[in-house]
Amino acid sequence: MNQRPALDISDLPTFGHGPRSPTWWGTLGFMALEGTGFALAAGAYLYLATLWPNWRLSAPEPNHWPGTIVTLLLIVSLVPNHILNGYAKQCAIGPVRIGMVVMSLLGIAPLIVRWFEFPALNIYWDTNAYGSMLWVLLGLHSTHLITDVGDTIVLTVLMFTRHGYSGRRFGDVGDNVFYWDFVVLTWIPIYLLIYWVPRLG
Amino acid sequence: MSSADLTSERDLPPEREATTRGDLVPERDGPRDTGMDDASLHRWLARTWRTPPGIIGALSSVDHKVIARRYLITAFLFLCLGGLNAVVMRIQLSGPQRGLIGPDLYNQLFTMHGVTMMFLFAVPIVQATGIYLVPLMVGTRNIAFPRLNAFSYWVYVSGGLFAWVSFALSMAPDVGWFAYVPLSGPEYGPGKRADVWAQMITYTEVSSLAVAVATIVTVLKQRAPGMSLDKIPLYVWALLVTSFVVVFAMPAVMITSTFLILDRLVGTHIFNPAEGGDALLFQHLFWFFGHPEVYIIFLPATGMVSAIIPAFARRPAFGHLGLVLSLIAVGFLSFGLWVHHMFATGLPKLGASFFTASSMLIAIPNGVQIFCWLATLWDGRPVIRTPLLFVLGFFFTFVIGGLTGVMLASVPLDLQVHDTYFVVAHFHYVLIGGSVFPLLGAAYFWFPKITGRMMSERLGRWHFWLAMIGFNAAFFPMHIVGLWGMPRRVYTYPAELGWGNINLFISAGAVLFFLSFVLFAFNLVHGALRGAPAGDNPWDAGTLEWATSSPPPSYNFARIPVVTNVEPLWAEREALAVATGLRVDARELIISTVAEAHPDIREKSATPSIWPLLAAIAVGGTFLYSIFTPWAIVWGAAPIAITLIGWFWPKGDPEDEE
Ligand code: HEM
Ligand SMILES: [Cu+2]
Numbered sequence: 001m002n003q004r005p006a007l008d009i010s011d012l013p014t015f016g017h018g019p020r021s022p023t024w025w026g027t028l029g030f031m032a033l034e035g036t037g038f039a040l041a042a043g044a045y046l047y048l049a050t051l052w053p054n055w056r057l058s059a060p061e062p063n064h065w066p067g068t069i070v071t072l073l074l075i076v077s078l079v080p081n082h083i084l085n086g087y088a089k090q091c092a093i094g095p096v097r098i099g100m101v102v103m104s105l106l107g108i109a110p111l112i113v114r115w116f117e118f119p120a121l122n123i124y125w126d127t128n129a130y131g132s133m134l135w136v137l138l139g140l141h142s143t144h145l146i147t148d149v150g151d152t153i154v155l156t157v158l159m160f161t162r163h164g165y166s167g168r169r170f171g172d173v174g175d176n177v178f179y180w181d182f183v184v185l186t187w188i189p190i191y192l193l194i195y196w197v198p199r200l201g
Numbered sequence: 202m203s204s205a206d207l208t209s210e211r212d213l214p215p216e217r218e219a220t221t222r223g224d225l226v227p228e229r230d231g232p233r234d235t236g237m238d239d240a241s242l243h244r245w246l247a248r249t250w251r252t253p254p255g256i257i258g259a260l261s262s263v264d265h266k267v268i269a270r271r272y273l274i275t276a277f278l279f280l281c282l283g284g285l286n287a288v289v290m291r292i293q294l295s296g297p298q299r300g301l302i303g304p305d306l307y308n309q310l311f312t313m314h315g316v317t318m319m320f321l322f323a324v325p326i327v328q329a330t331g332i333y334l335v336p337l338m339v340g341t342r343n344i345a346f347p348r349l350n351a352f353s354y355w356v357y358v359s360g361g362l363f364a365w366v367s368f369a370l371s372m373a374p375d376v377g378w379f380a381y382v383p384l385s386g387p388e389y390g391p392g393k394r395a396d397v398w399a400q401m402i403t404y405t406e407v408s409s410l411a412v413a414v415a416t417i418v419t420v421l422k423q424r425a426p427g428m429s430l431d432k433i434p435l436y437v438w439a440l441l442v443t444s445f446v447v448v449f450a451m452p453a454v455m456i457t458s459t460f461l462i463l464d465r466l467v468g469t470h471i472f473n474p475a476e477g478g479d480a481l482l483f484q485h486l487f488w489f490f491g492h493p494e495v496y497i498i499f500l501p502a503t504g505m506v507s508a509i510i511p512a513f514a515r516r517p518a519f520g521h522l523g524l525v526l527s528l529i530a531v532g533f534l535s536f537g538l539w540v541h542h543m544f545a546t547g548l549p550k551l552g553a554s555f556f557t558a559s560s561m562l563i564a565i566p567n568g569v570q571i572f573c574w575l576a577t578l579w580d581g582r583p584v585i586r587t588p589l590l591f592v593l594g595f596f597f598t599f600v601i602g603g604l605t606g607v608m609l610a611s612v613p614l615d616l617q618v619h620d621t622y623f624v625v626a627h628f629h630y631v632l633i634g635g636s637v638f639p640l641l642g643a644a645y646f647w648f649p650k651i652t653g654r655m656m657s658e659r660l661g662r663w664h665f666w667l668a669m670i671g672f673n674a675a676f677f678p679m680h681i682v683g684l685w686g687m688p689r690r691v692y693t694y695p696a697e698l699g700w701g702n703i704n705l706f707i708s709a710g711a712v713l714f715f716l717s718f719v720l721f722a723f724n725l726v727h728g729a730l731r732g733a734p735a736g737d738n739p740w741d742a743g744t745l746e747w748a749t750s751s752p753p754p755s756y757n758f759a760r761i762p763v764v765t766n767v768e769p770l771w772a773e774r775e776a777l778a779v780a781t782g783l784r785v786d787a788r789e790l791i792i793s794t795v796a797e798a799h800p801d802i803r804e805k806s807a808t809p810s811i812w813p814l815l816a817a818i819a820v821g822g823t824f825l826y827s828i829f830t831p832w833a834i835v836w837g838a839a840p841i842a843i844t845l846i847g848w849f850w851p852k853g854d855p856e857d858e859e
Contacts, residue, residue: 001748001776001777001778002775002776003760003777003779004777004780005776006763006778007426007778007781008780008782009780009783009800009803010804012800012802014213014228014803014805015802015804016801020801020802021804022345022346022422022804023416025421029417029418029448032448033410033452034452036448037455037456040486041454041456048471048477048479052477063405089222091224092224093223093224101276110831125467125468125469126468127475128469128470128476129469129470129471129473129478129479131470132387132464132469135469136460136471160594163857165225166857168226168805175572
């Protein structure tokens with residue numbers, strides 16, 4: 001078919017941050033589907049909890065402290081996370097490198113505490129359905145935590161190589177910040193569900 | 202809006218000094234397509250966008266058309282395998298007490314038939330059609346996240362192989378396509394068969410979810426400049442809505458299959474009522490996915506119908522906005538219906554009434570769509586060719602399926618015919634009428650674009666009539682034998698019941714229907730080898746995929762079109778408005794804004810890579826191993842991590858850097 005030039009786009013930039021970039025939308029898509037998974041797992045928990053009048057099925061109360069420490073660590077990590085985002089937008093390599101190292105450490109810290117959270121549930125996954133659901137919920141979130149921390153560490157290393165000086169990499173840092181927010185936000189309802197909802201009734 | 206508006210200052214993104222700000226290596230600029238003559242442009246783009254030669258090259262391909270072709274062929278092979286399952290079942294059922302097949306094999310046969318058709322044929326083939334067509338229709342050069350797309354294909358193939366190798370080893374699932382507990386649970390489902398079901402679900406859903414995300418981002422961010430929301434082709438809308446339904450429905454079945462495998466493998470009690478779990482929870486979770494699944498299959502088919510009808514009615518679709526709104530409404534409503542699959546489980550009465558009402562409500566947007574299509578045909582000057590014939594076949598069949606569906610939505614009737622052949626008849630009318638017929642029409646319609654050649658029109662008509670007669674002969678009498686009380690999923694029946702003759706008739710119809718696919722396969726091969734050359738736009742249709750050559754070059758469009766109309770090729774007959782200024786030595790494409798599709802970024806698209814295949818092998822191996830031990834997840838983590846790092850680590854191409 002014949003063509004007729006009608007628009008010149010040669011001056012467009014070659015990368016963009018946030019909702020301008022397709023990767024951001026892809027990340028949002030994955031958050032939507034993983035969030036649905038979280039919601040359904042939580043729904044399954046609540047379904048069973050309302051089905052059985054003696055929910056917790058006479059299991060001992062979990063020790064909430066490891067979980068509470070994880071929660072506090074995660075919430076605190078949001079502050080450097082967003083400072084990092086600002087530097088990524090300015091494409092400032094020095095502060096971004098420092099920020100990525102900080103975020104890697106702030107990812108590893110809750111993971112270590114998480115290790116102690118499982119025994120603090122005071123029940124095994126194969127004791128009864130209550131135990132199963134606690135392990136499932138905690139396991140589901142831990143998987144996200146581990147993969148995101150792994151991702152952050154790889155990206156940190158990448159930022160220290162010559163590949164770090166590119167707009168696309170700074171965009172990746174922005175998306176990493178975005179995904180970490182998601183990991184923190186999904187934890188809050190699960191934390192409440194595991195440690196506090198059964199104490200209500 | 203005229204194309205001149207697009208270049209006005211108001212619409213262009215604000216000047217930014219992106220490349221000079223911050224700590225960036227200054228962009229290495231390359232040659233642009235501005236003012237380049239056609240021959241050099243083709244030489245440049247062909248070199249930049251080609252799939253590398255050789256086996257490794259082929260396995261590294263990230264071209265959406267190459268991946269889609271593989272998907273289409275693989276899904277068609279699975280259709281044939283699933284069809285063979287069905288033919289074998291029908292031979293066994295063609296007379297009372299035939300001894301061809303025992304109950305154990307029969308259980309595997311109907312389960313494999315069901316899972317193959319649903320997970321390995323129907324969903325992959327509609328998504329594959331989208332992988333091929335959506336980037337062309339929105340006027341871009343590749344799908345978003347091309348490597349993820351390649352990965353999805355490899356995971357899908359491994360899932361299919363896994364299921365069928367299990368079948369060859371007599372290890373196939375035998376618990377029905379929805380694998381209800383407790384039958385599939387640890388107590389009643391010994392051996393590995395139910396685990397095979399659970400993990401094949403995981404493979405296929407990982408793959409569908411990946412394709413859905415890639416499709417959504419392609420539609421939202423890669424549309425040609427000027428293709429604002431109201432100018433998106435209806436087929437693309439259908440795939441967009443479908444992809445959203447996938448994103449919110451498929452996690453449910455992954456959760457279901459994961460819970461099941463946990464119960465079976467590590468002794469959790471999620472579905473075990475004796476230890477505080479619940480068996481009905483399985484059904485809720487499964488059907489939260491299962492009902493939308495029907496629409497995941499059906500919505501893209503309606504998109505195909507909306508593309509075929511205007512082309513043959515010779516006018517744009519009547520009620521474009523109404524059609525879009527109905528698609529969205531169906532997408533939403535599909536999540537409110539799942540419980541109608543569970544009427545026989547004794548739910549609270551009020552709940553059941555709610556789901557009856559919403560099941561009937563969904564007839565409204567579907568009715569609107571059918572009305573708009575008929576109005577388009579009525580007002581146009583229809584040219585009856587094979588694609589349109591299949592669309593007419595779809596109307597006829599789908600309306601019958603819809604009618605029995607409304608009947609089943611009323612609880613008393615459902616209780617009577619639950620688990621009989623009436624239900625088998627109903628869902629084949631919906632699935633085959635609502636999805637396979639439009640797909641066949643779509644095959645005739647887009648085959649010329651994919652291969653550059655036409656399929657035979659004469660064979661096409663034979664195919665159509667053979668399929669219609671075979672299909673109705675096979676499935677209409679199932680309603681009757683179902684009302685007589687013949688249950689589904691039985692491997693035989695006693696002669697005294699008097700079901701012999703009608704079943705013989707059904708089986709003959711099934712064989713006829715199967716033969717229609719043999720004829721179709723012949724027509725495909727014959728068309729690909731001997732068909733008349735098609736030219737760019739054999740049907741004189743109006744959407745962008747017809748603006749490029751058939752088959753399209755690796756880079757799809759020499760220059761990205763600028764869109765001013767829903768049917769751009771009808772609006773601008775002499776010359777297509779295009780954008781200039783992209784680099785030709787790197788894989789550049791245009792990223793545009795979500796609503797208005799203003800050009801915003803010159804983004805680089807990923808280059809070919811073998812890593813998606815390696816990652817799929819690592820992921821697939823982990824899934825396979827995990828039916829034997831939960832430690833597979835731990836051992837599999839390292840190879841998965843390595844392959845993913847290999848995938849994302851920049852290799853220094855221009856595509857990696859900016
Ligand atoms: C050659 C064409 C086909 C024939 C002759 C056929 C025949 C049958 C028969 C006889 C059954 C019932 C088996 C039983 O309950 O004992 C069945 C079940 C089923 N069919 Fe088909 N079918 C065909 C195509 C399809 C297609 C294209 C789809 C989906 C897109 C499909 C989806 C299913 C499903 C989901 C089941 C239920 C399996 C289960 O009970 O778990 N079929 N089919
Ligand atoms: Cu349904």
